[in-house]
Amino acid sequence: MSDSLKFTIGLVQLACGPDPQTNLHHAVERVKEAARGGAMVVCLPELFRTQYFCQRENVAFFDLAESVPGPSTETLSKVAKQNKVVIVVPVFERRTAGLYHNSVAVIDVDGQVVGLYRKMHIPDDPAYYEKFYFTPGDKGFQAFQTSAAKIGTLICWDQWYPEAARLTALQGAEILFYPTAIGWHPSEKAQEGEVQLEAWQTIQRGHAIANGVFVGAVNRVGHEKPADGEDGIEFWGSSFLCDPFGVVLAEASEDKEEVLLAEIDLSRIEEVRRNWPFLRDRRVDAYQGITERFLDDPSS
Numbered sequence: 001m002s003d004s005l006k007f008t009i010g011l012v013q014l015a016c017g018p019d020p021q022t023n024l025h026h027a028v029e030r031v032k033e034a035a036r037g038g039a040m041v042v043c044l045p046e047l048f049r050t051q052y053f054c055q056r057e058n059v060a061f062f063d064l065a066e067s068v069p070g071p072s073t074e075t076l077s078k079v080a081k082q083n084k085v086v087i088v089v090p091v092f093e094r095r096t097a098g099l100y101h102n103s104v105a106v107i108d109v110d111g112q113v114v115g116l117y118r119k120m121h122i123p124d125d126p127a128y129y130e131k132f133y134f135t136p137g138d139k140g141f142q143a144f145q146t147s148a149a150k151i152g153t154l155i156c157w158d159q160w161y162p163e164a165a166r167l168t169a170l171q172g173a174e175i176l177f178y179p180t181a182i183g184w185h186p187s188e189k190a191q192e193g194e195v196q197l198e199a200w201q202t203i204q205r206g207h208a209i210a211n212g213v214f215v216g217a218v219n220r221v222g223h224e225k226p227a228d229g230e231d232g233i234e235f236w237g238s239s240f241l242c243d244p245f246g247v248v249l250a251e252a253s254e255d256k257e258e259v260l261l262a263e264i265d266l267s268r269i270e271e272v273r274r275n276w277p278f279l280r281d282r283r284v285d286a287y288q289g290i291t292e293r294f295l296d297d298p299s300s
Contacts, residue, residue: 005266007148009175009214010034010042010085011250013239013258015222020049020064024072028079030259035083037261040148043088045220045239046156046179047102050092052233055226057132065094073105073113081111086146088153090179093118095135102134104153104179106144115144119155120164127185127233130157143171149266152213156180159200159217163290165207174266175214178204182219183235197236197254205246212244212273214264221255244272 012030016023027048034042047053049072053061066072072091080087086108093103102119118137122130141164143152152173158164159178168176182200184193201217208215218239225232240251241262250262273279289295 006263007040008038008261008263009216009241010037010039011216011218011239011241011252011260012042012044012048013218013237013252013256013260014045014048014220015257016045016048016051016220016224018051020071023049024075028075030257031076031079031085031087032083034259034261035085037259039085039261041086041088041146041151041175043177043179043216043218044090045218046090046181047092048090048179048220051224052181052220052235054130054133055127055224055230055233056228057129061133062094062100065092065100067094068103068105068116069113070094073107077107077111077113080107080109084109086148086151088151088177088179090155092133099135100133101137102130102155103137104155104177106146106151106153109147114146115142115153117142117153117155119158121157121161123157127230141167141171143168143173149174151175151177153177153179156182159204159207162207162210165211165213169211169213173213174269175216175264176207176211178215178217180217180219180239181235183233186223186231186234189234193236197238201238201240201248205242205248208242208244209246209276210278212269212276212278214241214243214269216241219252221253221257244269245276 089105091103093101104117106115108114120137124131152168220235221237223234237254252258
């Protein structure tokens with residue numbers, strides 16, 4: 001871990017095109033830009049190497065998957081080592097024939113992969129048909145020690161679940177990163193768009209507050225349409241970083257690529273937790289029902 005409690009986080013908000021190699025090269029350049037800006041930890045958005053293919057169910061898209069180690073981790077491991085930066089690298093992981101995950105590899109400043117997280121919560125909604133592609137994660141909720149800090153990596157749909165944030169924080173994570181691909185269905189944007197975006201930010205700021213940790217959410221931008229002429233998804237950007245009491249330190253636009261940089265101070269965790277001791281006051285003796293799907297008879 002760094003001797004300094006203060007360092008800069010970089011969140012890379014991208015527009016993703018149809019060619020994986022071009023997207024990877026583009027991500028490399030933005031990571032380098034973040035490093036030049038002083039970032040010690042840089043996070044890329046979910047499935048950044050491709051457009052969001054889960055809008056349709058098509059077995060041909062399994063060809064987009066890669067192993068770990070593979071092209072993304074090998075390329076960005078070199079970038080991490082050359083620029084002395086920690087990189088959070090989302091990957092469409094091919095584990096073996098017929099078994100695929102939506103994953104994140106954490107690469108430390110020496111270029112070594114220090115952790116692999118596999119997305120635990122897999123959605124199945126119109127234009128988000130992820131259950132067709134991804135096997136739910138089997139590594140649990142983890143925190144990875146890097147040279148900068150101990151970080152937890154969760155992915156998109158995970159961001160709605162307080163259990164995921166809590167269990168990752170209880171592993172010692174000081175920063176929760178949420179690589180994301182989320183946006184509006186264009187037909188809903190006028191009526192529902194503002195409240196959807198507010199809910200997305202509010203829940204993640206809530207995770208920061210409830211656990212006394214920093215939270216970084218990293219989204220893509222652009223309007224991606226399937227080839228069959230459907231409306232597609234208008235990704236809403238708005239990547240942001242907030243502190244352990246939910247204060248937004250930096251926020252990106254809804255529609256532009258950006259390298260968002262913000263300094264954090266890990267001593268803020270101690271300060272917030274001393275004054276708002278939520279971990280101290282947890283009733284761990286009374287949470288047995290949390291592992292049930294639903295308590296049909298709470299008195300039993």
